[in-house]
Amino acid sequence: MTPLGQAKRAADTGPMRMLHAYAGTRDPLARHYTAEFVGSRFVDLFDREHPAGILDLGSGGGALSLAAARRWTAADIVTVDVDQQAGARICDSMRLVADRRHTHLQLDALDEDLPARLAHRSFDVALCNPPYLTLPWRQGFDRILSEAGLPREARRNPSPVAAETLFVAQILRMAGRRAEIGVIVPDGLVSGRRARSFRRSLLSRVSVSCVIQLPRRSFSGTDAQAHIVVFRNEPGGGGDIELARLGEDGLREPIRISWEAAENRMDHEFHLPRRTSGRSTFRLCDIGAEIVRGNLSSAEARSATQPVFHTTSFRKAPGASVELRSDFCADDRVGRRVARAGDILLARVDRNLHRKVCQVAAGSAILSDCVYAIRVPNRWKRAVLNALSSPSGSEALLKTSRGVGARMLSKADLLELELEVA
Numbered sequence: 001m002t003p004l005g006q007a008k009r010a011a012d013t014g015p016m017r018m019l020h021a022y023a024g025t026r027d028p029l030a031r032h033y034t035a036e037f038v039g040s041r042f043v044d045l046f047d048r049e050h051p052a053g054i055l056d057l058g059s060g061g062g063a064l065s066l067a068a069a070r071r072w073t074a075a076d077i078v079t080v081d082v083d084q085q086a087g088a089r090i091c092d093s094m095r096l097v098a099d100r101r102h103t104h105l106q107l108d109a110l111d112e113d114l115p116a117r118l119a120h121r122s123f124d125v126a127l128c129n130p131p132y133l134t135l136p137w138r139q140g141f142d143r144i145l146s147e148a149g150l151p152r153e154a155r156r157n158p159s160p161v162a163a164e165t166l167f168v169a170q171i172l173r174m175a176g177r178r179a180e181i182g183v184i185v186p187d188g189l190v191s192g193r194r195a196r197s198f199r200r201s202l203l204s205r206v207s208v209s210c211v212i213q214l215p216r217r218s219f220s221g222t223d224a225q226a227h228i229v230v231f232r233n234e235p236g237g238g239g240d241i242e243l244a245r246l247g248e249d250g251l252r253e254p255i256r257i258s259w260e261a262a263e264n265r266m267d268h269e270f271h272l273p274r275r276t277s278g279r280s281t282f283r284l285c286d287i288g289a290e291i292v293r294g295n296l297s298s299a300e301a302r303s304a305t306q307p308v309f310h311t312t313s314f315r316k317a318p319g320a321s322v323e324l325r326s327d328f329c330a331d332d333r334v335g336r337r338v339a340r341a342g343d344i345l346l347a348r349v350d351r352n353l354h355r356k357v358c359q360v361a362a363g364s365a366i367l368s369d370c371v372y373a374i375r376v377p378n379r380w381k382r383a384v385l386n387a388l389s390s391p392s393g394s395e396a397l398l399k400t401s402r403g404v405g406a407r408m409l410s411k412a413d414l415l416e417l418e419l420e421v422a
Contacts, residue, residue: 038063038184038214038246039063039064039066039067040067040070041246041250041251042064042067042127042182042184042228043064043067043068043071043072043127043182044071045182045210045212045228045230046125046180046182046230047180047209048072048124048125048180050072050074050075051072051075051123051124051125051180052075052076052124053075053076053077053078053121053122053123053124053125054068054072054075054076054077054078054123054124054125054126054127055077055078055079055080055123055125055126055127055171055174055175056068056077056078056079056080056126056127056128057080057109057126057127057128057130057167057170057171058080058081058082058109058128058129058130058131058167059079059080059081059086059090059104060081060083060086060090060129061086061089061090062079062086062089062090062093062094063129064127064128064129065077065079065090065094065102065127066093066094066097068125068127069094069097069098069101069102070097072125074101075101075125076101076102076103077094077098077101077102077103078102078103078104078105078118078121078123079094079102079103079104079105080104080105080107080109080114080118081104081106081107081109082106082107082108082109083106084106087104087106090104091104105117105118109130109167109170110135110140110141110144110163110166110167110170111140112140112141112143112144113140114170114173114174115173115174118174121174122174122175122176122179123174123175123176123179124175124176124178124179124180125179125180125181126171126174126175126179126180126181126182127181127182127183128167128168128171128181128182128183128184129183129184130163130164130166130167130183130184130185131163132163132164132186132224132404133162133163134160134161134162134163135160135161135162135163135166136159136160137159137160137161141161141166144166144169144170144173145165145166145169147169147173148168148169148170148172148173148205149172149205150169150172150201150202150205162188162189162195164183164185164186164189165189165195165198167183168181168183168185168202171183172205172206172233175233176233177233177234178232178233178234179232179233180230180231180232180233181206181230181231181232181233182228182229182230183228183229184214184226184227184228185226185227185228185229186224186225186226186227186404187225187226187227187267187402187403187404188402188403188404189227190211190227190229190265190266190267191265191266191267191270191402192402193410193412196263196264199262199263199266200263202231202236203236203237203259203262203263204235204236204237205235205236206231206232206233206234206235206236207231207232207234207235207236207239208229208230208231208236208241208262208266209230209231209232209241209242210228210229210230210241210242210243210244211227211228211229211230211241211242211243211262211266211267211268212227212228212230212243212244212245212246212251212268213225213227213243213244213245213246213267213268213269214226214227214228214245214246215245215246215247215248224404224405225403225404225405226404227266227267227268228246229266236259237259238259239259240256240257240258240259241256241257241258241259241262241266242254242255242256243255243256243257243266243267243268243271244268245268245269253268253272255268255271255272255273257271267402269398269399270399270400272399274392274395274396274399279420279421279422280420280421281418281419281420281421282383282387282418282419282421283415283416283417283418283419284374284376284384284414284415284416284417284419285415285416287376287377287380287384288376288377289374289375289376289380289384289415290374290375290376291372291373291374291375291411291414291415292337292367292372292373292374292375293337293348293367293369293371293372293411294309294337294348294366294367294368294369294370294371294372294373295337295367295369296308296337296366296367296368296369297368297369298310298368298369298370301366301368304366306365306366307324307325307364307365307366308365308366308367308368309324309339309345309365309366309367309368309371310368310370310371311347311349311350311353311356311368311370311371313365314345314347314356314357314358315358318355318356318357318358318388318389318394319357319358319359319385319386319388319389320358320359321358321359321360321361322345322358322359322360322361323360323361323362323363324339324360324362324363324364324365325363325365337366337367337373338364338365338366338367339360339364339365339366339367339371339373340360340364340373341360341361341362341363341364342359342360342375342378342381343359343360343373343374343375344357344358344359344360344373344374344375344376344381344384344385344388345357345358345359345360345367345371345372345373345374346371346372346374346388346397346409346414347370347371347372347409348369348370348371348372348408348409349370349403349406349407349408349409350370350406350407351405351406351407353397353401353407353408353409354394354395354397354398354401354407355394357385357388357389357393359381359385372409372411372414374414383421383422384419386422387419387420387421387422388419390420390422392419392420393419393420396417396418396419397409397417400413400414400417401413
Protein backbone atom coordinates (compact mmCIF):
# COMPACT_ATOMS: atom_id res chain seq x y z
CA MET A 1 0.00 0.00 0.00
CA THR A 2 1.37 3.43 -0.94
CA PRO A 3 1.87 6.09 1.79
CA LEU A 4 -1.12 8.03 0.47
CA GLY A 5 -3.24 4.91 0.33
CA GLN A 6 -2.37 4.06 3.91
CA ALA A 7 -3.16 7.60 5.05
CA LYS A 8 -6.66 7.42 3.57
CA ARG A 9 -7.74 4.66 5.91
CA ALA A 10 -9.85 5.65 8.89
CA ALA A 11 -7.75 6.35 11.97
CA ASP A 12 -9.13 6.29 15.50
CA THR A 13 -6.36 7.84 17.55
CA GLY A 14 -8.53 9.16 20.35
CA PRO A 15 -8.44 12.70 21.74
CA MET A 16 -5.04 14.39 21.74
CA ARG A 17 -4.20 17.20 24.08
CA MET A 18 -2.84 20.35 22.51
CA LEU A 19 0.31 21.36 24.36
CA HIS A 20 1.58 24.88 23.94
CA ALA A 21 4.17 26.21 26.34
CA TYR A 22 3.68 29.79 25.23
CA ALA A 23 0.00 30.11 24.41
CA GLY A 24 -0.80 33.50 22.94
CA THR A 25 2.84 34.59 22.71
CA ARG A 26 5.69 34.17 20.27
CA ASP A 27 7.67 31.04 21.11
CA PRO A 28 11.27 32.11 21.90
CA LEU A 29 12.50 28.88 20.28
CA ALA A 30 10.54 29.57 17.04
CA ARG A 31 8.53 26.37 17.38
CA HIS A 32 5.14 25.82 15.77
CA TYR A 33 2.94 23.45 17.77
CA THR A 34 1.08 20.87 15.73
CA ALA A 35 -2.72 20.71 15.61
CA GLU A 36 -4.17 17.38 16.72
CA PHE A 37 -5.61 16.33 13.36
CA VAL A 38 -2.18 16.88 11.76
CA GLY A 39 -0.45 14.63 14.31
CA SER A 40 -2.84 11.74 13.76
CA ARG A 41 -2.73 12.05 9.96
CA PHE A 42 1.05 12.44 10.09
CA VAL A 43 1.73 8.99 11.55
CA ASP A 44 -0.70 7.36 9.11
CA LEU A 45 1.65 8.33 6.26
CA PHE A 46 4.18 5.71 7.38
CA ASP A 47 4.24 2.16 6.00
CA ARG A 48 6.10 0.66 8.97
CA GLU A 49 3.71 -1.50 10.98
CA HIS A 50 5.89 -2.63 13.90
CA PRO A 51 8.82 -0.29 14.57
CA ALA A 52 10.99 -1.13 17.55
CA GLY A 53 12.31 2.36 18.24
CA ILE A 54 10.93 5.81 17.44
CA LEU A 55 12.78 9.13 17.73
CA ASP A 56 11.02 12.51 18.00
CA LEU A 57 13.75 15.12 17.58
CA GLY A 58 12.84 18.55 18.95
CA SER A 59 9.63 17.09 20.37
CA GLY A 60 8.20 20.36 21.72
CA GLY A 61 4.70 19.80 23.09
CA GLY A 62 4.70 16.17 21.96
CA ALA A 63 1.76 16.03 19.54
CA LEU A 64 3.71 13.83 17.13
CA SER A 65 4.96 11.51 19.88
CA LEU A 66 1.47 11.09 21.31
CA ALA A 67 0.11 10.18 17.89
CA ALA A 68 2.98 7.73 17.38
CA ALA A 69 2.42 6.13 20.80
CA ARG A 70 -1.22 5.52 19.97
CA ARG A 71 -0.50 3.98 16.58
CA TRP A 72 2.57 1.90 17.49
CA THR A 73 1.62 0.51 20.87
CA ALA A 74 4.69 -1.71 21.31
CA ALA A 75 7.44 0.69 20.18
CA ASP A 76 9.92 2.41 22.48
CA ILE A 77 9.80 6.18 22.00
CA VAL A 78 12.65 8.62 22.65
CA THR A 79 11.92 12.34 22.70
CA VAL A 80 14.59 15.04 22.64
CA ASP A 81 14.07 18.74 23.35
CA VAL A 82 16.25 21.46 24.85
CA ASP A 83 13.36 23.11 26.73
CA GLN A 84 12.88 21.90 30.31
CA GLN A 85 9.24 22.97 30.54
CA ALA A 86 8.33 21.20 27.30
CA GLY A 87 10.07 18.08 28.59
CA ALA A 88 8.02 18.05 31.78
CA ARG A 89 4.78 18.41 29.83
CA ILE A 90 5.56 15.69 27.34
CA CYS A 91 6.52 13.28 30.12
CA ASP A 92 3.20 13.93 31.86
CA SER A 93 1.28 13.33 28.65
CA MET A 94 3.20 10.25 27.56
CA ARG A 95 2.76 8.70 31.00
CA LEU A 96 -0.91 8.25 30.14
CA VAL A 97 -0.29 6.27 26.93
CA ALA A 98 3.30 5.00 26.87
CA ASP A 99 4.74 5.26 30.38
CA ARG A 100 7.21 2.39 30.28
CA ARG A 101 8.00 2.83 26.61
CA HIS A 102 8.97 6.51 26.73
CA THR A 103 12.32 8.14 27.48
CA HIS A 104 12.82 11.90 27.36
CA LEU A 105 16.20 13.60 27.10
CA GLN A 106 16.69 17.31 27.71
CA LEU A 107 19.40 17.95 25.13
CA ASP A 108 20.21 20.29 22.27
CA ALA A 109 18.78 18.56 19.21
CA LEU A 110 21.67 19.95 17.13
CA ASP A 111 24.45 18.81 19.45
CA GLU A 112 27.09 17.28 17.18
CA ASP A 113 27.64 14.54 19.80
CA LEU A 114 23.93 13.65 20.06
CA PRO A 115 24.30 10.14 18.56
CA ALA A 116 26.83 9.29 21.27
CA ARG A 117 24.59 10.78 23.96
CA LEU A 118 21.87 8.43 22.73
CA ALA A 119 24.35 5.53 22.98
CA HIS A 120 24.49 5.30 19.16
CA ARG A 121 21.04 3.81 19.15
CA SER A 122 19.54 3.25 15.70
CA PHE A 123 15.86 4.13 15.15
CA ASP A 124 13.56 2.68 12.48
CA VAL A 125 11.01 5.53 12.62
CA ALA A 126 11.84 9.21 13.19
CA LEU A 127 9.53 12.21 13.53
CA CYS A 128 10.38 15.88 13.55
CA ASN A 129 8.71 19.31 13.52
CA PRO A 130 11.77 21.59 13.67
CA PRO A 131 11.71 25.28 14.56
CA TYR A 132 11.47 27.66 11.62
CA LEU A 133 14.50 29.91 11.90
CA THR A 134 17.98 30.44 10.52
CA LEU A 135 20.98 29.80 12.73
CA PRO A 136 24.47 31.30 12.77
CA TRP A 137 26.99 28.73 11.63
CA ARG A 138 28.86 26.84 14.31
CA GLN A 139 31.71 24.38 14.02
CA GLY A 140 29.76 21.20 14.71
CA PHE A 141 27.24 21.78 11.91
CA ASP A 142 29.68 20.67 9.23
CA ARG A 143 30.13 17.37 11.03
CA ILE A 144 26.36 16.86 11.27
CA LEU A 145 25.88 17.46 7.54
CA SER A 146 28.91 15.41 6.56
CA GLU A 147 28.04 12.36 8.67
CA ALA A 148 24.48 12.50 7.33
CA GLY A 149 25.92 11.66 3.92
CA LEU A 150 24.88 14.86 2.22
CA PRO A 151 27.04 15.87 -0.76
CA ARG A 152 29.48 18.73 -0.32
CA GLU A 153 27.41 21.18 -2.39
CA ALA A 154 24.76 21.07 0.37
CA ARG A 155 27.41 22.37 2.78
CA ARG A 156 29.07 24.94 0.57
CA ASN A 157 27.55 28.10 2.04
CA PRO A 158 27.90 27.76 5.80
CA SER A 159 26.22 30.91 7.10
CA PRO A 160 23.43 31.33 7.90
CA VAL A 161 21.80 27.91 7.80
CA ALA A 162 18.13 26.91 7.98
CA ALA A 163 17.35 24.89 11.10
CA GLU A 164 15.21 22.38 9.21
CA THR A 165 18.13 21.28 7.02
CA LEU A 166 20.22 20.56 10.11
CA PHE A 167 17.38 18.65 11.79
CA VAL A 168 17.01 16.46 8.69
CA ALA A 169 20.76 15.78 8.70
CA GLN A 170 20.80 15.04 12.44
CA ILE A 171 17.99 12.53 12.07
CA LEU A 172 19.82 10.76 9.24
CA ARG A 173 22.81 10.26 11.53
CA MET A 174 20.62 8.26 13.93
CA ALA A 175 18.25 6.54 11.53
CA GLY A 176 18.68 2.87 10.80
CA ARG A 177 19.00 1.47 7.30
CA ARG A 178 15.66 1.84 5.47
CA ALA A 179 14.21 3.72 8.46
CA GLU A 180 11.10 5.79 7.72
CA ILE A 181 11.38 9.48 8.52
CA GLY A 182 8.73 12.19 8.53
CA VAL A 183 9.59 15.89 8.87
CA ILE A 184 7.31 18.94 8.89
CA VAL A 185 9.19 21.61 6.97
CA PRO A 186 8.46 25.24 5.98
CA ASP A 187 7.48 26.11 2.44
CA GLY A 188 10.93 27.47 1.65
CA LEU A 189 12.58 24.05 1.82
CA VAL A 190 9.95 22.54 -0.49
CA SER A 191 9.56 25.33 -3.05
CA GLY A 192 12.22 28.01 -2.53
CA ARG A 193 14.88 28.69 -5.15
CA ARG A 194 17.62 28.98 -2.53
CA ALA A 195 16.83 25.48 -1.25
CA ARG A 196 17.04 23.84 -4.67
CA SER A 197 20.57 22.52 -4.13
CA PHE A 198 19.52 21.00 -0.81
CA ARG A 199 16.47 19.38 -2.45
CA ARG A 200 18.74 17.92 -5.11
CA SER A 201 21.06 16.53 -2.42
CA LEU A 202 18.20 15.17 -0.33
CA LEU A 203 16.50 13.49 -3.30
CA SER A 204 19.77 11.72 -4.10
CA ARG A 205 20.55 10.79 -0.50
CA VAL A 206 17.11 9.41 0.49
CA SER A 207 14.05 7.92 -1.14
CA VAL A 208 11.21 10.45 -0.83
CA SER A 209 7.82 8.72 -0.88
CA CYS A 210 5.39 11.61 -0.43
CA VAL A 211 5.07 15.33 0.26
CA ILE A 212 1.85 16.57 1.85
CA GLN A 213 0.91 20.26 1.78
CA LEU A 214 -0.67 21.27 5.08
CA PRO A 215 -3.49 23.77 5.59
CA ARG A 216 -2.26 27.19 6.66
CA ARG A 217 -3.87 26.84 10.10
CA SER A 218 -2.11 23.61 11.06
CA PHE A 219 -0.24 25.17 13.98
CA SER A 220 -1.33 26.95 17.11
CA GLY A 221 -1.16 30.73 16.79
CA THR A 222 0.02 30.96 13.17
CA ASP A 223 -1.08 30.31 9.61
CA ALA A 224 2.43 29.41 8.41
CA GLN A 225 2.59 27.31 5.24
CA ALA A 226 4.28 23.96 5.83
CA HIS A 227 4.57 20.49 4.35
CA ILE A 228 5.12 16.94 5.56
CA VAL A 229 7.97 15.15 3.79
CA VAL A 230 8.15 11.38 4.29
CA PHE A 231 11.22 9.45 3.13
CA ARG A 232 13.26 6.29 3.70
CA ASN A 233 16.90 6.17 4.71
CA GLU A 234 18.04 4.58 1.47
CA PRO A 235 19.50 6.00 -1.75
CA GLY A 236 17.09 7.95 -3.93
CA GLY A 237 17.69 9.34 -7.38
CA GLY A 238 14.68 8.14 -9.32
CA GLY A 239 11.03 7.23 -9.29
CA ASP A 240 7.88 9.27 -8.92
CA ILE A 241 6.90 11.13 -5.77
CA GLU A 242 3.35 11.40 -4.50
CA LEU A 243 1.94 14.82 -3.61
CA ALA A 244 -1.34 15.71 -1.91
CA ARG A 245 -2.82 18.32 0.38
CA LEU A 246 -4.27 17.63 3.79
CA GLY A 247 -7.71 18.67 4.97
CA GLU A 248 -9.45 17.81 8.22
CA ASP A 249 -11.29 15.06 6.35
CA GLY A 250 -8.10 13.51 4.94
CA LEU A 251 -5.86 13.73 1.90
CA ARG A 252 -7.10 15.45 -1.23
CA GLU A 253 -6.21 15.58 -4.93
CA PRO A 254 -3.27 13.13 -4.98
CA ILE A 255 -0.92 13.49 -7.93
CA ARG A 256 2.49 12.09 -8.89
CA ILE A 257 5.52 14.03 -10.13
CA SER A 258 8.90 12.99 -11.43
CA TRP A 259 12.13 13.14 -9.45
CA GLU A 260 13.33 15.92 -11.78
CA ALA A 261 10.17 17.97 -11.21
CA ALA A 262 10.55 17.54 -7.44
CA GLU A 263 14.04 19.00 -7.58
CA ASN A 264 12.51 22.22 -8.91
CA ARG A 265 9.55 22.31 -6.51
CA MET A 266 7.71 19.79 -4.35
CA ASP A 267 4.66 21.81 -3.31
CA HIS A 268 1.35 20.22 -4.30
CA GLU A 269 -0.37 23.50 -5.14
CA PHE A 270 2.24 24.35 -7.77
CA HIS A 271 2.02 20.98 -9.56
CA LEU A 272 -1.76 20.60 -9.37
CA PRO A 273 -3.08 20.91 -12.94
CA ARG A 274 -4.68 24.27 -13.63
CA ARG A 275 -8.22 24.57 -14.85
CA THR A 276 -7.98 25.78 -18.43
CA SER A 277 -10.52 27.42 -20.69
CA GLY A 278 -8.88 26.33 -23.93
CA ARG A 279 -7.73 29.88 -24.70
CA SER A 280 -4.26 30.56 -26.05
CA THR A 281 -1.57 31.55 -23.55
CA PHE A 282 1.47 33.80 -23.41
CA ARG A 283 4.36 34.57 -21.07
CA LEU A 284 5.66 37.98 -20.07
CA CYS A 285 9.17 36.97 -21.08
CA ASP A 286 7.94 36.37 -24.64
CA ILE A 287 6.35 39.79 -25.17
CA GLY A 288 9.25 42.02 -24.16
CA ALA A 289 8.02 42.78 -20.63
CA GLU A 290 10.19 44.77 -18.22
CA ILE A 291 9.63 44.17 -14.52
CA VAL A 292 10.78 46.83 -12.07
CA ARG A 293 10.87 46.11 -8.35
CA GLY A 294 10.51 49.00 -5.94
CA ASN A 295 13.41 49.70 -3.60
CA LEU A 296 11.83 51.66 -0.75
CA SER A 297 11.61 49.62 2.45
CA SER A 298 8.46 49.57 4.57
CA ALA A 299 10.18 51.68 7.23
CA GLU A 300 11.28 54.24 4.64
CA ALA A 301 7.81 54.26 3.12
CA ARG A 302 6.27 55.26 6.45
CA SER A 303 8.57 58.27 6.79
CA ALA A 304 8.64 59.32 3.13
CA THR A 305 7.58 62.88 2.29
CA GLN A 306 6.54 61.95 -1.26
CA PRO A 307 3.68 59.59 -2.23
CA VAL A 308 4.55 55.90 -1.95
CA PHE A 309 2.68 53.01 -3.56
CA HIS A 310 2.70 50.00 -1.20
CA THR A 311 0.66 46.79 -0.95
CA THR A 312 -1.94 48.69 1.08
CA SER A 313 -2.49 51.07 -1.86
CA PHE A 314 -4.22 48.54 -4.12
CA ARG A 315 -7.94 48.84 -4.74
CA LYS A 316 -10.14 45.94 -3.66
CA ALA A 317 -11.15 45.04 -7.23
CA PRO A 318 -8.28 43.36 -9.15
CA GLY A 319 -7.55 45.12 -12.44
CA ALA A 320 -8.82 48.54 -11.41
CA SER A 321 -7.21 51.75 -12.64
CA VAL A 322 -5.64 54.11 -10.13
CA GLU A 323 -4.79 57.78 -10.40
CA LEU A 324 -1.71 58.75 -8.42
CA ARG A 325 -1.73 62.26 -7.03
CA SER A 326 1.89 63.22 -7.61
CA ASP A 327 3.41 64.32 -10.90
CA PHE A 328 7.09 64.40 -9.94
CA CYS A 329 9.66 63.22 -12.45
CA ALA A 330 9.29 59.52 -13.23
CA ASP A 331 13.07 59.00 -13.25
CA ASP A 332 13.34 60.27 -9.69
CA ARG A 333 16.80 61.71 -9.15
CA VAL A 334 17.18 60.40 -5.60
CA GLY A 335 17.38 56.87 -7.01
CA ARG A 336 13.90 55.71 -6.11
CA ARG A 337 12.04 53.45 -8.49
CA VAL A 338 8.79 55.06 -9.52
CA ALA A 339 5.39 53.95 -10.80
CA ARG A 340 4.20 55.98 -13.74
CA ALA A 341 1.19 56.20 -16.04
CA GLY A 342 0.65 52.99 -18.01
CA ASP A 343 2.46 50.73 -15.53
CA ILE A 344 0.71 47.56 -14.37
CA LEU A 345 1.36 47.18 -10.64
CA LEU A 346 1.42 43.84 -8.85
CA ALA A 347 2.16 42.96 -5.23
CA ARG A 348 5.46 41.09 -4.87
CA VAL A 349 5.01 40.14 -1.21
CA ASP A 350 1.59 39.78 0.41
CA ARG A 351 -0.76 37.08 1.68
CA ASN A 352 -3.20 38.10 -1.06
CA LEU A 353 -0.77 39.10 -3.80
CA HIS A 354 -2.84 37.15 -6.35
CA ARG A 355 -5.63 39.71 -5.91
CA LYS A 356 -3.46 42.85 -5.89
CA VAL A 357 -3.08 44.08 -9.45
CA CYS A 358 -3.95 47.45 -10.98
CA GLN A 359 -2.91 49.88 -13.71
CA VAL A 360 -1.70 53.46 -13.25
CA ALA A 361 -4.00 55.77 -15.22
CA ALA A 362 -2.19 59.00 -14.31
CA GLY A 363 0.37 60.46 -11.94
CA SER A 364 3.35 58.81 -10.29
CA ALA A 365 4.50 57.46 -6.93
CA ILE A 366 7.58 55.88 -5.43
CA LEU A 367 7.34 52.08 -5.35
CA SER A 368 7.89 50.17 -2.14
CA ASP A 369 10.03 47.05 -2.41
CA CYS A 370 6.88 44.93 -2.02
CA VAL A 371 5.50 46.01 -5.41
CA TYR A 372 6.43 45.27 -9.03
CA ALA A 373 5.81 47.60 -11.95
CA ILE A 374 5.25 45.64 -15.17
CA ARG A 375 5.96 47.51 -18.39
CA VAL A 376 4.92 46.01 -21.72
CA PRO A 377 4.41 47.35 -25.27
CA ASN A 378 1.19 49.35 -25.63
CA ARG A 379 -0.54 46.66 -27.68
CA TRP A 380 -0.12 44.19 -24.80
CA LYS A 381 -1.16 46.37 -21.85
CA ARG A 382 -4.86 45.52 -21.84
CA ALA A 383 -4.21 41.81 -22.45
CA VAL A 384 -1.70 41.60 -19.58
CA LEU A 385 -3.92 43.51 -17.14
CA ASN A 386 -6.95 41.37 -18.00
CA ALA A 387 -4.94 38.15 -17.76
CA LEU A 388 -3.42 38.94 -14.37
CA SER A 389 -6.73 40.10 -12.86
CA SER A 390 -8.81 37.22 -14.26
CA PRO A 391 -9.73 34.15 -12.16
CA SER A 392 -7.25 32.03 -14.13
CA GLY A 393 -4.52 34.65 -13.65
CA SER A 394 -5.25 34.85 -9.94
CA GLU A 395 -4.98 31.06 -9.73
CA ALA A 396 -1.69 31.10 -11.64
CA LEU A 397 -0.21 33.72 -9.29
CA LEU A 398 -1.37 31.77 -6.26
CA LYS A 399 0.16 28.52 -7.51
CA THR A 400 3.49 30.09 -8.43
CA SER A 401 4.05 32.23 -5.32
CA ARG A 402 5.96 30.79 -2.38
CA GLY A 403 6.42 31.49 1.31
CA VAL A 404 5.92 30.33 4.90
CA GLY A 405 3.89 33.38 5.96
CA ALA A 406 3.28 36.12 3.42
CA ARG A 407 3.48 34.84 -0.14
CA MET A 408 6.36 35.97 -2.35
CA LEU A 409 6.64 36.08 -6.13
CA SER A 410 10.06 36.17 -7.80
CA LYS A 411 10.72 38.15 -10.94
CA ALA A 412 11.91 34.99 -12.73
CA ASP A 413 8.70 33.12 -11.87
CA LEU A 414 6.55 36.07 -12.95
CA LEU A 415 8.29 36.28 -16.32
CA GLU A 416 7.70 32.55 -16.93
CA LEU A 417 4.06 32.55 -15.79
CA GLU A 418 1.60 31.11 -18.31
CA LEU A 419 -1.25 33.63 -18.76
CA GLU A 420 -4.42 33.15 -20.77
CA VAL A 421 -5.49 35.59 -23.46
CA ALA A 422 -8.84 36.94 -22.28
